[in-house]
Amino acid sequence: MATKGEQTREKILAEARQIFKRKGIRATTINDLLEAAGITKGNLYFHFSDKEAIGLEVLKREQRLFYDFLDQAFSGKSAAAGLDNFFCKALEKHRQQGFVGGCLFGNTALETSDTAPLFAALVQEVFAEWINVFAEKIAAAQTARQIRTDLPAGELAELAVVTIEGGIMLSRLQKSADPLKRSLETLRRVLELEI
Amino acid sequence: MATKGEQTREKILAEARQIFKRKGIRATTINDLLEAAGITKGNLYFHFSDKEAIGLEVLKREQRLFYDFLDQAFSGKSAAAGLDNFFCKALEKHRQQGFVGGCLFGNTALETSDTAPLFAALVQEVFAEWINVFAEKIAAAQTARQIRTDLPAGELAELAVVTIEGGIMLSRLQKSADPLKRSLETLRRVLELEI
Numbered sequence: 512m513a514t515k516g517e518q519t520r521e522k523i524l525a526e527a528r529q530i531f532k533r534k535g536i537r538a539t540t541i542n543d544l545l546e547a548a549g550i551t552k553g554n555l556y557f558h559f560s561d562k563e564a565i566g567l568e569v570l571k572r573e574q575r576l577f578y579d580f581l582d583q584a585f586s587g588k589s590a591a592a593g594l595d596n597f598f599c600k601a602l603e604k605h606r607q608q609g610f611v612g613g614c615l616f617g618n619t620a621l622e623t624s625d626t627a628p629l630f631a632a633l634v635q636e637v638f639a640e641w642i643n644v645f646a647e648k649i650a651a652a653q654t655a656r657q658i659r660t661d662l663p664a665g666e667l668a669e670l671a672v673v674t675i676e677g678g679i680m681l682s683r684l685q686k687s688a689d690p691l692k693r694s695l696e697t698l699r700r701v702l703e704l705e706i
Numbered sequence: 707m708a709t710k711g712e713q714t715r716e717k718i719l720a721e722a723r724q725i726f727k728r729k730g731i732r733a734t735t736i737n738d739l740l741e742a743a744g745i746t747k748g749n750l751y752f753h754f755s756d757k758e759a760i761g762l763e764v765l766k767r768e769q770r771l772f773y774d775f776l777d778q779a780f781s782g783k784s785a786a787a788g789l790d791n792f793f794c795k796a797l798e799k800h801r802q803q804g805f806v807g808g809c810l811f812g813n814t815a816l817e818t819s820d821t822a823p824l825f826a827a828l829v830q831e832v833f834a835e836w837i838n839v840f841a842e843k844i845a846a847a848q849t850a851r852q853i854r855t856d857l858p859a860g861e862l863a864e865l866a867v868v869t870i871e872g873g874i875m876l877s878r879l880q881k882s883a884d885p886l887k888r889s890l891e892t893l894r895r896v897l898e899l900e901i
Contacts, residue, residue: 533820538732611820618816620879625728625806635879662895669876669885670892676875677868684815684830690864697865700857701896 520558523548528569532612535622536566536630563629570633573615577637580604581644591657593648595706598695601675606688613683617676642668652704659703667702674698715753718743723764727807730817731761731825758824765828768810772832775799776839786852788843790901793890796870801883808878812871837863847899854898862897869893 513521526547530539541562545555559565584600587593605613612618616634623630645668652658659667678694708716721742725734736757740750754760779795782788800808807813811829818825840863847853854862873889 535730535732535817537730538817613816613819617875620875621808621813621816622730622733624808624879624881631879638876638879662892666888666892666895669888670869670896673869673872673876673885673889674865675872677870677872680812680815680871681833681864681868684819684826684833686819690868693861693864694868697857697861700861701865 516558519548519550519554523550523555523558523565524569524572527565528573528615529612531566531569532615532618535618536562537622537626563627567629567633570615570619570630574633574637577616578640581641585644585648589657590648590652590655591704591706594652594658594702594704595699597645597648598699602688602691602695605679605682605691610679610682610686610688610691614676614679617679638672642672645671649702657704670701671698711753714743714745714749718745718750718753718760719764719767722760723768723810724807726761726764727810727813730813731757732817732821758822762824762828765810765814765825769828769832772811773835776836780839780843784852785843785847785850786899787901789847789853789897789899790894792840792843793894797883797886797890800874800877800886805874805878805881805883805886809871809874812874833867837867840866844897852899854896865896866893 523544527539527544530543530547534543539562541552541555544562544565545552548555559568580600584597585593587596616637619630620634620638624634642665646664649658649667649671650664653660653664674694674697675691678691681690681694682688682692684690718739722734722739725738725742729738734757736747736750739757739760740747743750754763775795779792780788782791811832814825815829815833819829837860841859844853844862844866845859848855848859869889869892870886873886876885876889877883877887879885
């Protein structure tokens, strides 16, 4: 069973994640975190040295969750079915959030890349891994002749990732699934993925 | 000739634009603006009621500049040459900035869409206009049989815009032109644009 201290730490991280997604790490104040977690300043500083330490821990957890998501979301009877499944799962994931908060990595990329090298490095790692995994899945579908083979897998993988990030941005802006849905639809057609 | 007051107002807006791009509107404080513009608080509040008013004015100017950019960047001897020119100009524009600051509209979309409806509405308008203009140019190139015609112009236009925004995000994160360059390259191939 978690100790009271562990529970407090978890509470801080859970609340911080929500606020960071909505407001961004930089604009979030220590007071926002205290208020959301319902704790005192002394309590917070007992667990974390500063907001950056909380930000980094939230990002690291999000990274692990996202890698788990990548592991699972590409599953399917064939490589092409795996790609199709990923597109569905990505839309589903963001639909569940009601297009609030968007993608914590994309947000942090835009928010901190000019000013917080530690966050930027982690986010860079996440995008590189995502593109890598995507490229493997695309290459497998190409080998099986299930999608177009005239463009390199790495290039198509990067296109998929930037398209999804851009689509999430527009969907979040419009508070509607439509832009992301259309982006994924177009990606399917562009990949010549037929399921 | 601009009066001293007008000069101060311009100075505030010019400095605010730079800081907003780098830090985001929300994380920028009034003190950041005072320091950058080298003015007093009284001076700033003489010109603007609050940070939101400055943010809105900066976004409106950026919108006008961007519409001018759209007007010019698509020029070319043919519709296809216009598309090609736009891709070159978009890369050039961001290369000149050294991939610092990125796209103020994209940043603001992620930063404020959950919390600042006035900013979100303006940014939505900009993206809608951009997709519209792109769709017209793509449709013209399709009519001239210069690019693929099997997908609707509007769909390809939205793909282009989300890809460019995602590409800018990755380029900004990596402080390298490469991701945006590759995204534009892949877009060209996907559109079957040959120049």
